[in-house]
Amino acid sequence: MEGMDQQTRNGRSASAAEVAALAGVSRQTVSRVVNGMPNVTEKTRKRVLAAMEELGFRPNFAGAALRGGSYRSIGLCMYNITRVGNLATLEGIMQAAREHDFAVTMIEMGGDKPYALADASRRMVERPVDGMILNMNRMAPDFEEFVPQPGVRTVILSMYAHPRCTTIDSDQYGSCELLTNYLLEHGHSNMRFVAGPETSISSRFREAGWRDTLGRAHVDAAPMLRGDWSADSGYAMGERIAAEVLAGGSQAPTAVLAANDQMALGVIAALENAGLSVPDDVSVVGIDDALEGLVPHNRLTTLRFDLRGVGKLAFEAAIGESSSIEAIHVPSTLVERSTVRDIRG
Amino acid sequence: MEGMDQQTRNGRSASAAEVAALAGVSRQTVSRVVNGMPNVTEKTRKRVLAAMEELGFRPNFAGAALRGGSYRSIGLCMYNITRVGNLATLEGIMQAAREHDFAVTMIEMGGDKPYALADASRRMVERPVDGMILNMNRMAPDFEEFVPQPGVRTVILSMYAHPRCTTIDSDQYGSCELLTNYLLEHGHSNMRFVAGPETSISSRFREAGWRDTLGRAHVDAAPMLRGDWSADSGYAMGERIAAEVLAGGSQAPTAVLAANDQMALGVIAALENAGLSVPDDVSVVGIDDALEGLVPHNRLTTLRFDLRGVGKLAFEAAIGESSSIEAIHVPSTLVERSTVRDIRG
DNA sequence: AACCAAAATGAGCACGTGAACATTTGACAA
DNA sequence: TTGTCAAATGTTCACGTGCTCATTTTGGTT
Numbered sequence: 001m002e003g004m005d006q007q008t009r010n011g012r013s014a015s016a017a018e019v020a021a022l023a024g025v026s027r028q029t030v031s032r033v034v035n036g037m038p039n040v041t042e043k044t045r046k047r048v049l050a051a052m053e054e055l056g057f058r059p060n061f062a063g064a065a066l067r068g069g070s071y072r073s074i075g076l077c078m079y080n081i082t083r084v085g086n087l088a089t090l091e092g093i094m095q096a097a098r099e100h101d102f103a104v105t106m107i108e109m110g111g112d113k114p115y116a117l118a119d120a121s122r123r124m125v126e127r128p129v130d131g132m133i134l135n136m137n138r139m140a141p142d143f144e145e146f147v148p149q150p151g152v153r154t155v156i157l158s159m160y161a162h163p164r165c166t167t168i169d170s171d172q173y174g175s176c177e178l179l180t181n182y183l184l185e186h187g188h189s190n191m192r193f194v195a196g197p198e199t200s201i202s203s204r205f206r207e208a209g210w211r212d213t214l215g216r217a218h219v220d221a222a223p224m225l226r227g228d229w230s231a232d233s234g235y236a237m238g239e240r241i242a243a244e245v246l247a248g249g250s251q252a253p254t255a256v257l258a259a260n261d262q263m264a265l266g267v268i269a270a271l272e273n274a275g276l277s278v279p280d281d282v283s284v285v286g287i288d289d290a291l292e293g294l295v296p297h298n299r300l301t302t303l304r305f306d307l308r309g310v311g312k313l314a315f316e317a318a319i320g321e322s323s324s325i326e327a328i329h330v331p332s333t334l335v336e337r338s339t340v341r342d343i344r345g
Numbered sequence: 346m347e348g349m350d351q352q353t354r355n356g357r358s359a360s361a362a363e364v365a366a367l368a369g370v371s372r373q374t375v376s377r378v379v380n381g382m383p384n385v386t387e388k389t390r391k392r393v394l395a396a397m398e399e400l401g402f403r404p405n406f407a408g409a410a411l412r413g414g415s416y417r418s419i420g421l422c423m424y425n426i427t428r429v430g431n432l433a434t435l436e437g438i439m440q441a442a443r444e445h446d447f448a449v450t451m452i453e454m455g456g457d458k459p460y461a462l463a464d465a466s467r468r469m470v471e472r473p474v475d476g477m478i479l480n481m482n483r484m485a486p487d488f489e490e491f492v493p494q495p496g497v498r499t500v501i502l503s504m505y506a507h508p509r510c511t512t513i514d515s516d517q518y519g520s521c522e523l524l525t526n527y528l529l530e531h532g533h534s535n536m537r538f539v540a541g542p543e544t545s546i547s548s549r550f551r552e553a554g555w556r557d558t559l560g561r562a563h564v565d566a567a568p569m570l571r572g573d574w575s576a577d578s579g580y581a582m583g584e585r586i587a588a589e590v591l592a593g594g595s596q597a598p599t600a601v602l603a604a605n606d607q608m609a610l611g612v613i614a615a616l617e618n619a620g621l622s623v624p625d626d627v628s629v630v631g632i633d634d635a636l637e638g639l640v641p642h643n644r645l646t647t648l649r650f651d652l653r654g655v656g657k658l659a660f661e662a663a664i665g666e667s668s669s670i671e672a673i674h675v676p677s678t679l680v681e682r683s684t685v686r687d688i689r690g
Numbered sequence: 691a692a693c694c695a696a697a698a699t700g701a702g703c704a705c706g707t708g709a710a711c712a713t714t715t716g717a718c719a720a
Numbered sequence: 721t722t723g724t725c726a727a728a729t730g731t732t733c734a735c736g737t738g739c740t741c742a743t744t745t746t747g748g749t750t
Contacts, residue, residue, distance in 0.1 A: 013496045015736055026700045031738065039698055056495050061473040062411035063736030066705050071406075073450065073472070081436055091426055094453040103472050105418065105450045108439040127418070127448050128406040128473050150401050151358045235641040266641040293575040294639065296611040360706055371730045376708065384728060408706030411735050 014055035023051035034059055065128060073103040074318050075129035077120040079136065081108065086135060089157065092311020093133065100319065105129055114138040117146040117156070125149045131318035133157065139201060155317045157310070159205050161327035166317045170305040171329035172202045176209030178334060179257055179285050179303055184217055187344035188255035188283060192244075194225045194237045194267060196259045206259045206287065222253065227263045234258060234266025241267065242274035245282055254282060254343060261286035261302055265295065268339065279341035289335050299338045306330050359400035368396035379404055410473060418448040419663050420474035422465040424481065426453065431480060434502065437656020438478065445664065450474055459483035462491040462501070470494040476663035478502065483544060500662045502655070504550050506672035511662045515650040516674035517547045521554030523679060524602055524630050524648055529562055532689035533600035533628060537589075539570045539582045539612060541604045551604045551632065567598065572608045579603060579611025586612065587619035590627060599627060599688060606631035606647055610640065613684070624686035634680050644683045651675050 016034070020027040025044060032040050033048040040048075051057075065071050076093060080086060097104050105127050109115040117140045124132045131153040140146070148154035148165055156162055159169045183191050193210045196203030207224065214221045225240065227233035238256075245252050258264035264286030268278050278284050289304035310330050317326075361379070365372040370389060377385050378393040385393075396402075410416050421438060423431060442449050450472050454460040462485045469477045476498040485491070493499035493510055501507055504514045528536050538555045541548030552569065559566045570585065572578035583601075590597050603609035609631030613623050623629050634649040655675050662671075 013494075017736075027736090028701080028738085029699060032699090035738080041698065044698080058470050058494060058496075060411070060736050061416075061471060062407045062707095063705090064738075065407035065473075066405070066411055066707090066736080067738045071473075078439075081432065081439065087426065087432055091453075094423075094426065094451065095455075098453055098455055103450050103452050105448050106439065107448050108443055110440075110443055125403055126406065128410075128416075149358075149403065151403075230638040231641040231643075232638070262639050265639075269641045293577070294607050294610075294636075296576040296580040296614045298576075362706075372706090373708085373731080374729060377729090380708080386728065389728080405706050407737095408735090409708075411706075411737085412708045 013058040013060075015060065016057070019048065019051045019055055019057050022055060023048045061128075071128040071130050072101060073105050073129050074315065075124040075127055075132035076104050076106045077124055077132065077134045078106060078108050079115065079138070088305075088307035089135075089311045089314070092308035093315050094311070095308065096312040096315035100315075102130075102315075102319070114140055116140055116142045118142055121146070121149055121154065125152055131155070133314050133318050136201075138199060153318055153320070155314050157314060159201060159329070162325070164325065166324075166326050166328070168310055168314045168317065168328045168330065170307065170310055171331050172205035173209040173212075174329065175287060175303050175305070175332045176206045176257070176259075177213045178332070179287070180210050180213040181217075182334060183255045183257060183283065183285065183340070184213075184219070186255075186283070186340060186342045189219050190222070190251065190253050191255040191257055192222055192225060192237075192241050192253045194227050194234060194256060194258040194263050196226075196263075197228045198226070200229075203259055210257060222251075227259070227266075229260055229262060231262040231266040231269075234263030235270045236266070237263070238267035238270025239274070241282070242271050242276055245271075245276060246274065255340070256282060256284045258284065258286045261288045261290045261300060264300055264302070264339075265291065268300070279339050283340040283343075285340060301337045301340045302335050303332050304335050305332045358403045358405075360405065361402070364393065364396045364400055364402050367400060368393045406473075416473040416475050417446060418450050418474050419660065420469040420472055420477035421449050421451045422469050422477065422479045423451060423453050424460065424483070433650075433652035434480075434656040434659070437653035438660050439656075440653065441657040441660035445660075447475075447660075447664070459485055461485055461487045463487055466491070466494055466499065470497055476500070478659045478663050481546075484546060498663055498665065500659050502659060504546060504674070507670070509670065511669075511671050511673070513655055513659050513662065513673045513675065515652065515655055516676050517550035518554040518557075519674065520632060520648050520650070520677045521551045521602070521604075522558045523677070524632070525555050525558040526562075527679060528600045528602060528628065528630065528685070529558075529564070531600075531628070531685060531687045534564050535567070535596065535598050536600040536602055537567055537570060537582075537586050537598045539572050539579060539601060539603040539608050541571075541608075542573045543571070545574075548604055555602060567596075572604070572611075574605055574607060576607040576611040576614075579608030580615045581611075582608070583612035583615025584619070586627070587616050587621055590616075590621060591619065600685070601627060601629045603629065603631045606633045606635045606645060609645055609647070609684075610636065613645075624684050628685040628688075630685060646682045646685045647680050648677050649680050650677045 016030045017027045020030045025048060030048055033045050078086060094104055107123055109120055117134055120134050133155045135157045154165045156165045156167045157169055158167045159172055161167055195207050211221055225237040227237055241253060241256060256267050258267055264284050268284050271278055271282055276282055286300050286302040289302045291298045291300060313328060361375045362372050365375045370393060375393055378390050425431060439449055452468055454465055462479055465479050478500045480502045499510045501510045501512045502514055503512045504517055506512055540552045556566055570582040572582055586598060586601060601612050603612055609629050613629050616623055616627055621627055631645050631647040634647045636643045636645060658673060
């Protein structure tokens with residue numbers, strides 16, 4: 001306990017020079033001990049460590065960085081942490097950072113309107129970071145012409161490729177391609193799609209994946225239903241779908257592809273309330289695999305993104321030496337549970 | 346566009362000295378322009394700004410911090426970002442940080458076992474931070490004897506008071522006190538409590554709040570049911586409760602207090618599956634208000650924590666000049682929906 | 691004892707900045 | 721023109737560190 005409350009001169013913590021003076025060695029020897037370099041006698045090392053302990057020595061970050069050049073930290077600019085996907089990505093980034101003994105310096109862009117990448121980049125670059133990851137969940141107005149700060153590797157989380165920065169995202173398009181094919185293979189040629197809000201880029205790519213896949217299979221797409229990601233909006237669309245099913249006829253859908261799990265949950269609730277069975281009457285699939293632990297008896301067939309993988313790749317691209325610019329789409333995995341029935345033959 | 350791709354010597358970005366040379370002024374004048382100090386001719390200022398633009402000047406963070414002392418950044422050590430509560434708190438912290446033009450430097454503690462506060466503090470303190478917030482969601486083994494790093498204001502997110510650090514948390518104890526009284530006031534003197542896992546501190550405080558409140562009201566507490574926060578564990582407990590209700594008798598419960606919303610959801614599902622009605626046969630309340638948008642027709646009466654408020658207070662305590670040490674418990678708000686029935690009289 | 695190589699330690703510089711202090715410039719009144 | 725004073729600009733120093741290079745010490749061999 002002793003030596004913990006010592007008043008350090010001037011409010012700053014002790015410097016290596018003071019430790020050196022107390023231990024009776026040179027400052028350089030202290031530096032060697034701190035950095036774990038060889039060529040220090042065990043006896044000397046102990047004396048220095050004791051002095052460090054006594055003074056509560058904290059290596060000055062600025063001094064080290066000024067000399068060494070690296071901050072061992074990457075910047076992360078987030079638009080909206082609350083969104084589930086962003087959170088898991090953040091976790092992937094944090095995990096990779098920990099493995100490399102990096103810290104993550106975060107800033108959040110406020111307001112509701114999409115921010116310019118240049119603004120985020122400028123704010124971030126005045127911080128001690130070795131690289132940066134910019135999250136862009138709505139379309140940034142300056143996406144095409146954005147030029148990253150020289151000397152700071154910049155990675156953008158986006159489905160779109162960029163001429164000067166590596167971009168990374170879950171393969172939103174491919175996810176719906178996969179799910180649509182999955183439903184087609186199970187005999188569901190008449191399906192409904194419940195989209196997310198128009199403003200969301202993910203939503204647009206998911207919709208395109210669904211529409212294009214149907215097109216490639218020469219199946220006509222029924223008019224799309226639009227929700228807002230919430231379970232209640234899914235419920236509302238589910239009521240419409242239930243009416244179509246109950247009305248019968250050749251146009252009656254046999255399956256629903258919802259652009260996220262919450263909406264899928266709403267759709268299922270509406271169908272069941274209308275007296276229909278899932279999957280006996282209608283099959284339903286969602287996207288995100290976000291209901292784990294949240295809902296009892298979760299049985300929704302859905303798609304899981306490798307968001308931690310996205311975070312990990314983003315981190316590695318941000319600190320990587322390779323100057324190659326790539327557009328990486330991380331594939332997702334189908335999670336088969338029991339809301340889809342095979343109606344072939 | 347011009348001047349954006351210039352090769353900076355040695356990989357480092359241009360220094361103020363180089364800007365000064367190009368602009369034909371002294372380095373100090375550049376410094377004055379950068380920091381917006383007065384006493385610079387408009388003509389000179391323009392020349393300097395042009396030179397900065399041309400060289401892509403980025404003020405060296407380390408140099409400035411070395412001289413100035415402040416990093417305008419606070420450290421945040423998180424145990425598990427994924428937990429819903431932690432996320433909202435993080436958001437509160439980020440928002441407050443943005444208002445003060447601070448960045449947040451995060452590190453995550455890995456592994457499953459509770460980490461020592463001293464470890465987190467040591468790892469954090471070697472980063473450029475002016476203060477730090479330590480999140481402690483399980484009991485840290487060194488909580489009582491922990492001594493914060495000198496010169497770095499340290500705030501702990503915890504229900505327990507600490508002799509040397511300000512602590513802040515949502516009032517977990519008070520939350521269950523409030524809900525228990527709420528149920529009692531509505532005539533439910535026979536209620537069941539579905540607790541979270543034993544390892545969780547929040548869970549322990551919630552349980553104590555429930556138990557003590559019943560004690561103060563001289564009402565006997567029925568044996569506690571233990572879940573693990575998940576909806577499925579709530580469902581399992583709900584089945585037991587349904588059996589008790591259907592068995593009838595004076596010991597049959599009329600209400601359930603679940604320690605979080607997911608478990609409450611599971612309880613409701615089990616009760617309804619057993620043919621019981623909520624709230625006509627049994628009233629149910631949860632805690633967290635975490636189901637918004639996630640579940641269709643959310644009607645759960647629950648309690649909302651002011652997690653953003655917690656984050657904001659934590660940030661302000663971490664950068665505050667006041668050296669007073671407090672234990673702050675942020676109160677929560679009852680969210681009345683329709684899963685509780687008044688059965689008085 | 692004398693010598694030598696290797697290990698341990700020390701001295702000095704450079705990093706880029708802000709502040710205190712010193713100097714120059716420019717405008718205006720006498 | 722000259723003197724005066726404030727504004728503008730320049731000079732020097734210190735911040736705390738890591739690296740390079742110089743010096744001292746150690747331990748073993750002849």
